[in-house]
Amino acid sequence: MSQERFKAEILPIRERLFHIAQRILVEEQEAEDAVQEVLLKLWHTRDSLDKYDSPAAFATTVTKNHCLDRLKIKNRQDSLDESYYTRAGTDNPYLQLERKNTEEILQKIIENLPALQQAIIKMKDIDEYEVEEIAEITGTKVEAVRVNLSRARKKVREEYIKWTRV
Amino acid sequence: MKIRMKYKMTFEEADRLIERYYEGLTSGEEERELQQFLSQPGLPERYEPEQALFGYFNHKKEKRHISLIPYKRWASVAAVVVLVLVGSQVFFIQPQRNYAYVDGKKITNVHEIKSQALASLSDLSSSTDEVEEGFKNINDNELVEQQLNVFSGLEK
Numbered sequence: 001m002s003q004e005r006f007k008a009e010i011l012p013i014r015e016r017l018f019h020i021a022q023r024i025l026v027e028e029q030e031a032e033d034a035v036q037e038v039l040l041k042l043w044h045t046r047d048s049l050d051k052y053d054s055p056a057a058f059a060t061t062v063t064k065n066h067c068l069d070r071l072k073i074k075n076r077q078d079s080l081d082e083s084y085y086t087r088a089g090t091d092n093p094y095l096q097l098e099r100k101n102t103e104e105i106l107q108k109i110i111e112n113l114p115a116l117q118q119a120i121i122k123m124k125d126i127d128e129y130e131v132e133e134i135a136e137i138t139g140t141k142v143e144a145v146r147v148n149l150s151r152a153r154k155k156v157r158e159e160y161i162k163w164t165r166v
Numbered sequence: 167m168k169i170r171m172k173y174k175m176t177f178e179e180a181d182r183l184i185e186r187y188y189e190g191l192t193s194g195e196e197e198r199e200l201q202q203f204l205s206q207p208g209l210p211e212r213y214e215p216e217q218a219l220f221g222y223f224n225h226k227k228e229k230r231h232i233s234l235i236p237y238k239r240w241a242s243v244a245a246v247v248v249l250v251l252v253g254s255q256v257f258f259i260q261p262q263r264n265y266a267y268v269d270g271k272k273i274t275n276v277h278e279i280k281s282q283a284l285a286s287l288s289d290l291s292s293s294t295d296e297v298e299e300g301f302k303n304i305n306d307n308e309l310v311e312q313q314l315n316v317f318s319g320l321e322k
Binding site for chain 1: 187188189190191193194197215216218219221222223225226227230
């Protein structure tokens with residue numbers, strides 16, 4: 001699917017995708033993030049979208065599944081997130097990674113970012129998209145992308161310093 | 167060709183760009199400039215996290231660029247290699263490999279050589295008996311061999 005067709009066929013159903021997301025996730029901000037994640041996912045796989053009879057219907061299904069997954073992960077995280085690192089004791093991931101090289105540390109940090117921030121920082125800093133382009137793909141305001149990008153970058157720096165200067 | 171002067175970014179400029187980078191405000195171009203600044207050795211230690219981060223992203227970008235070279239590009243690279251190989255062959259090959267000396271004169275035309283060879287063969291006696299008789303004559307034998315050598319030289 002070409003960029004033009006993606007913009008013409010997928011972006012117009014953004015509103016519908018958002019409603020599906022909100023029905024599952026309830027919180028507006030979460031639903032918004034989820035929709036952006038789905039749109040970025042679809043954008044990266046747009047070449048294979050043509051094989052579906054209705055790319056729009058496929059997008060709806062992806063959104064539904066994505067939100068259900070998110071809900072599952074969220075429930076799991078609520079129960080162990082905070083205590084995870086401290087409970088692990090001396091053999092915790094921080095200490096394990098301390099010995100490994102910078103690249104692996106950064107890789108891990110980025111992988112642990114919230115999905116949307118992760119997608120955006122990769123698109124900007126590796127795939128070399130401009131913020132404006134990402135905003136267009138996700139059907140959001142430039143400012144919203146910028147905020148997520150900024151959060152992601154600051155978080156990576158903060159975590160990197162924490163992991164390397166124990 | 168224009169020689170490009172290497173532009174040196176000051177620490178103040180770099181600090182300002184880094185600040186903007188963390189706010190998500192830098193363009194791709196500005197980030198490339200920053201990357202250049204951060205890749206130089208001997209920077210103050212405070213740049214270490216950014217050096218690590220930009221180094222990491224740069225490495226990822228390079229990997230991506232390699233994997234992105236499309237099939238067509240590889241095909242054109244292959245085509246160039248083939249052209250160079252074939253071209254060098256053509257260039258280094260001697261223009262004429264087949265030649266014969268007839269009466270001390272060098273002949274390079276294949277057909278002429280063949281007809282000369284056949285003519286000299288027909289000078290010899292052609293009936294089997296005569297040929298056999300000829301073999302007895304060591305001089306004729308040598309002559310035939312000489313002539314045949316000329317002929318087989320052509321086939322190579």
